Amino acid sequence: MTTAATVVEHTGRGPLTTEELAARIARDIPAGSYVNLGIGQPTRIAEHLSADSGIVLHTENGMLGMGPAATGDEIDPDLTNAGKVPVTELPGAAYFHHADSFAMMRGGHLDVCVLGAFQVSHHGDLANWHTGDPDAVPAVGGAMDLAVGARQVLVMMKLFTRDGTPKLVPACTYPLTGAACVHRVYTDHGVFATGPDGLRILETYGVTAAELGERLSVELRI
């Protein structure tokens, strides 16, 4: 169904470091996009966006035009990102209240969001808010709103857990954040497209597509 040999294998090297992965994702974010970078690792993508890209960062606690983290005298308790880390404002920034902030998400005005994940299914289901552990305090924040609202949902994650279990799975076993909402999955070992037809591998790092297919025990449409 899909064309063959479009996968790019980077085999003369190891897997991507977190910084390299952040830079890799940054390259795929179109100039001029309105972008929300999720709490945690995705925030590091901001450091790899070029200043002349015209990309505007949205933070769900009510701001467009968010600048880098604040340091020293710049720190203002009234100006934080969604992770509650003090940040700065860039020229052209705008503030708005929470209902507006999420209306612009659900309303399809946000071009891209990048989220972390516990699991992503081949069809783009996302699980990133709750492990289902009965002792865990469930907390969803804005993850479900972003997963449903942003026009392109990108995931940034390690491909395997510490014990080697794949996080890209035929069906999520953790509670879902959103169904069929993820478009691309960027991992240390490869970049994948998800969709109704299943998983497609686009790039590999430090491994061949065939080797990845075995480790993931999935049929990769290459």
Place this chain on the structure above:
Amino acid sequence: MTTTIAETADEAVAGIEDGSTVLVGGFGLAGMPFDLIDALIRQGAGDLTVVSNNAGNGDVGLAALLAAGRVRKVICSFPRQSDSYVFDELYRAGRVGLEVVPQGTLAERMRAAGAGIGAFYSPVGAGTPLADGKETREIDGRVHVLEHPIKGDVALISAHRADTVGNLVYRRTARNFGPVMATAAGTVVAQVAGIVPAGEIDPETVITPGIYVDRLVRAEARRLTVQGAR
């Protein structure tokens, strides 16, 4: 009713009854109405349902209200944080209830309450455990979940500046839930860093018109450190 200006935070929160639903502004510590919460603790109302984005940070604000044992249930989007130990302990001990709501749905449910909307369909949460037991409907090929308004008996919010008729302006991301909560409660109490005569706030810049604000009290902004808060 026109806005009244209270002399003290204690006067501003007078009359809040046991069992009330209290909307509490703030996102983490930004926009948290600390003085009003401290006054509510002194006032003594208990068995409260608190609606707020988080469930307290450190030992101050909402965390102090929780620690005082006044809260029966928290409706919020993100209780679990690096410094939410007060809530975490109460929750694990079964001493406080929790309803987790997606952040935008939380805001929109309050907006609906303030705007006279009976309920609304949203695609957020469809197919997830947070839609369990809720009515769904397919609209334009997409599953939507029916969400009902959240109305408060009282809202406690923090703004930057007010004028004497209750018009409010906020500061940076401390605005967050304030403008929405101000529309969604029977009695709205705002603490502000300064109150100026009517006419001194440019009408074009008013964010919350005074019609929504019942009581004002001046309170020095607290320069709390936010380092490490998540």
